[in-house]
Structure formats: structure tokens, C-alpha cells
Amino acid sequence: MKNLIKRSTLIAAILVGSTLMGLAQSAAKAPVDERNVRAAMHFLASDAMQGRGSGTIFERITAEYVGSQFMQFGLEPAGEPGWDGKPTFVQTVTIERKTFEADPALKIGQTAFVHGKEILVVRTNNAAIQGKLQKLAAGEKPESGAIVLFKNPPASGNMNQAAQPFFAAGASMVIIEETAQYRSGWASIGSRKPAFNASSAKPSALIVASKESGAAISALADGTAIEFGGNVSTQANYTWNAIGKLTGSDKTASAEVIVLSSHLDHIGVNENAPGPDKINNGADDDASGTVAVMEIARALAAGKRPKRTIYFVCFGSEERGGLGSKYFAENMPFPQDKFVANLQFEMIGRPDPKVKPEELWLTGYERSNLGPELAKRGAKLVQDPHPTQNFFQRSDNYGFAIRGIIAHTVSSFGLHTDYHRVTDEVKTIDFPHMTKSINSMVEPIIWLANSNFVPAWNEGKKP
Numbered sequence: 033m034k035n036l037i038k039r040s041t042l043i044a045a046i047l048v049g050s051t052l053m054g055l056a057q058s059a060a061k062a063p064v065d066e067r068n069v070r071a072a073m074h075f076l077a078s079d080a081m082q083g084r085g086s087g088t089i090f091e092r093i094t095a096e097y098v099g100s101q102f103m104q105f106g107l108e109p110a111g112e113p114g115w116d117g118k119p120t121f122v123q124t125v126t127i128e129r130k131t132f133e134a135d136p137a138l139k140i141g142q143t144a145f146v147h148g149k150e151i152l153v154v155r156t157n158n159a160a161i162q163g164k165l166q167k168l169a170a171g172e173k174p175e176s177g178a179i180v181l182f183k184n185p186p187a188s189g190n191m192n193q194a195a196q197p198f199f200a201a202g203a204s205m206v207i208i209e210e211t212a213q214y215r216s217g218w219a220s221i222g223s224r225k226p227a228f229n230a231s232s233a234k235p236s237a238l239i240v241a242s243k244e245s246g247a248a249i250s251a252l253a254d255g256t257a258i259e260f261g262g263n264v265s266t267q268a269n270y271t272w273n274a275i276g277k278l279t280g281s282d283k284t285a286s287a288e289v290i291v292l293s294s295h296l297d298h299i300g301v302n303e304n305a306p307g308p309d310k311i312n313n314g315a316d317d318d319a320s321g322t323v324a325v326m327e328i329a330r331a332l333a334a335g336k337r338p339k340r341t342i343y344f345v346c347f348g349s350e351e352r353g354g355l356g357s358k359y360f361a362e363n364m365p366f367p368q369d370k371f372v373a374n375l376q377f378e379m380i381g382r383p384d385p386k387v388k389p390e391e392l393w394l395t396g397y398e399r400s401n402l403g404p405e406l407a408k409r410g411a412k413l414v415q416d417p418h419p420t421q422n423f424f425q426r427s428d429n430y431g432f433a434i435r436g437i438i439a440h441t442v443s444s445f446g447l448h449t450d451y452h453r454v455t456d457e458v459k460t461i462d463f464p465h466m467t468k469s470i471n472s473m474v475e476p477i478i479w480l481a482n483s484n485f486v487p488a489w490n491e492g493k494k495p
């Protein structure tokens with residue numbers, strides 16, 4: 033087409049153009065567009081995605097979608113090779129799952145207590161566990177590897193949590209006498225063959241004993257040898273991470289890495305949910321965090337390349353014990369001593385009434401100097417107002433933190449009752465809040481990626 037613009041029109045166009053540039057510059061303060069946030073949320077949390085169940089084909093599709101977006105934004109692929117031998121944006125993780133072929137048993141001398149009959153295997157991470165019996169009350173310390181008979185467990189509630197101090201102190205197994213709750217679920221738990229993901233973690237099992245078998249174990253002397261186990265078969269399960277990166281622009285600083293992450297899976301479909309809706313859409317948990325990672329990636333890829341390298345990673349199977357991030361942590365694509373910090377984004381779709389409307393909270397804020405430094409650079413980050421919830425331990429950041437890496441989760445989860453329910457839907461998302469939240473993190477992250485600030489744990493606060 034010919035250029036027919038007259039000179040006067042051209043001047044007007046330049047004036048309009050400069051005004052537009054002015055607008056574009058002020059718009060640069062809010063690089064993330066609510067429309068994009070809405071679009072991605074409507075896809076990820078749609079019924080079509082069936083709640084992105086951990087390890088399901090829907091989790092895989094989510095990873096491919098996020099990867100495809102990363103490609104569109106201009107990130108570099110950091111996943112496995114594709115059909116053409118070149119890296120893709122998706123990493124497939126194989127998880128070995130072990131299932132007992134027959135019901136496992138506790139063996140004490142000639143007596144065997146069998147799963148589904150005299151005992152229930154609530155959970156185990158090993159096919160075989162041996163140890164010596166120690167009968168302990170709450171607060172008493174087991175010897176390393178002991179099999180603890182819990183003398184006075186609470187009458188109800190979360191037994192895993194009640195037994196946790198024994199495991200933390202080195203017990204390999206905790207046996208609890210049946211509660212009314214376990215008795216009512218005995219047939220259904222007992223009919224399932226126990227299964228676990230293969231791991232190198234130290235043995236850990238929680239066993240419920242019937243009244244009679246509990247009494248029999250209680251009559252044994254401390255130090256009695258107990259053996260647990262059975263034959264297992266191995267199956268391969270999979271989970272998928274989406275990974276893209278921006279290689280840093282500075283020759284030296286580019287070796288240093290910041291990881292911005294979320295989990296892209298959720299808990300899928302629950303056929304037993306009351307009412308006609310069976311889909312756990314996972315809009316807040318954690319489509320919202322995934323969209324935050326995507327939109328920060330879009331903004332950073334479009335701007336001046338930061339000095340340090342940034343990995344954008346959306347993990348699979350967080351809801352099944354952080355399996356995608358565990359694999360990433362065990363197979364880091366860069367040296368661990370170059371890992372500057374991890375920020376995980378979790379549940380930022382709604383404001384938390386416990387903090388100011390604009391604020392986000394950072395799990396473990398008091399543990400390191402990262403939160404306060406980001407806050408100095410404009411991040412609206414404050415201390416987690418729900419310390420009893422242990423959120424620092426409840427997301428993918430924790431697997432990095434226990435390896436010594438400064439790793440926290442950014443959130444505004446106000447303990448709403450839609451958590452892990454079919455009602456965690458897009459219609460409950462506060463899009464202006466969510467967009468503002470993501471925008472508020474962009475500049476502080478750019479600062480971190482261009483600085484030589486190396487965050488550190490506060491005295492005695494390293495997990």
C-alpha cells in the first residue's frame with residue numbers, strides 16, 4: 033500500500049505517537065495484563081482440564097500448554113529433547129511405584145499380623161522395615177530406627193500428625209491402636225493393597241493395630257524384634273514439569289540462577305464429592321500461581337535481558353508429595369552452589385483478609401533476608417499470618433529449602449473453604465487482585481535478577 037500521509041497529518045501522527053509512547057511508558061509499570069491472566073485461568077481451571085490430576089494426561093496437557101506459552105514468550109527450552117532431538121519445554125519424570133502383591137504383615141516371632149485383618153498399613157515408604165519395639169508416650173524420644181508403640185495416642189484426629197514427633201526423632205515405624213475412625217474405615221482401607229513411591233528416604237511407616245493385636249504388642253518387652261514387609265511389584269508412573277529459561281546477559285552473573293516456580297497439577301476428579309460437580313478445578317490452587325509464573329515470564333522475556341539466569345518452572349505432582357520438584361532438585365540443570373533463590377507462587381487468586389488488600393505474604397519470611405530485601409524494592413511482601421498452618425513446609429519451595437537453598441512461597445491464601453474442594457473455581461477469582469499481585473512482583477524480581485545480592489538464612493532459621 034502506498035504512503036499517502038500528508039506532512040501535517042504526519043506531524044499530528046508523531047504527536048499522537050509520542051502521547052502513545054508516554055502511555056506505553058506508564059503502562060510499563062504494569063507489565064501484566066489482566067486479560068492474559070483471565071485467559072490462562074479460564075483454560076487451566078476449566079472443566080475441560082478435569083482438575084489437572086497429578087500424573088494424569090490432563091497434567092501432561094497442562095505442561096504442554098505452559099511450555100507452548102513459554103515458547104511463544106521467547107523463553108529458551110530447558111526440558112527433554114523432542115522429536116527433532118532439540119530440547120523442548122517439558123520434562124517427563126518417571127516415578128517408580130511399588131505395590132504389595134499380597135497383604136504385607138508385621139512379624140513378631142512366629143506371629144504374623146496381616147494388613148486388612150489384624151492391622152492396617154496406613155502408609156509405608158518401604159517394602160521391608162525391621163526394628164526393635166519401644167513403647168512410648170507422646171513426648172518421649174525413640175531410639176534411631178525404633179518401632180514405636182504409641183501408648184496414649186489422641187482419640188481422634190490426624191494420626192500422621194500425632195505420630196510425627198516420633199518420626200522426626202528417628203522412629204522407623206509408629207503403631208497406633210485402632211480408633212473409632214479407623215474401625216469404621218477398616219474394610220475399605222484393608223481391601224486396598226498398600227503402595228508407595230520408590231525413594232531413598234529412610235524407612236517410615238504408620239500402622240494401626242486392632243484392639244487384640246495392639247494388646248498383644250503391648251504385652252511384649254521393649255527391644256522385641258519386629259519385622260514388617262511383603263513382596264512388591266514395580267510400576268512406572270509419570271509426572272510432567274514445564275521448564276523454560278532466560279539465560280542471563282552478564283558473562284559472570286549468568287551462571288547464577290533464580291527459579292520462579294508453581295505447581296501445575298491439582299487433585300483432579302473426585303467421584304465421591306457430594307453434589308453433581310465432581311471436578312476439583314484448582315483455580316486458586318494452583319492455576320493462579322502457574323499463571324503468575326507464566327505472566328512474569330512473558331513480562332521478563334519482553335524486556336531487557338537480566339544479568340542473572342532465570343528458570344521458570346511449573347512442577348507436576350506437587351499434590352502427590354512434590355514429586356516434580358523433588359526430581360528437579362535431585363537433577364538440577366545447573367550447579368547447586370549457583371542457585372541464588374527460589375520463589376514459588378501458590379494461591380494468589382484471592383486476597384487474604386488477614387493482611388492488607390494489596391499485600392502478599394511470604395512463607396518463612398522471618399527465616400531469610402530475601403523477603404525484607406524484596407520488600408525494600410517494592411514487593412508488597414509481609415510475614416505469613418497463618419504460622420500454625422506450616423505453609424513454608426507445604427509447597428515445592430520446601431524441597432529446595434531443606435537442601436539449603438533460600439526458597440519461599442508467595443501467597444495470599446486466606447484459608448478459604450474452597451481449598452481442595454470442587455468449588456475452587458474461576459468464578460471465585462478476584463482478577464484485579466491477582467493481576468495487581470503479579471505486577472507487584474515483576475520489578476522486585478527484575479531487581480534481584482540484576483543485582484549481586486545473595487540472600488542468606490537468618491541465624492538459626494535454616495530448615
Ligand SMILES: [Zn+2]
Pocket residue numbers: 295317318350378379
Ligand atoms: Zn497448591
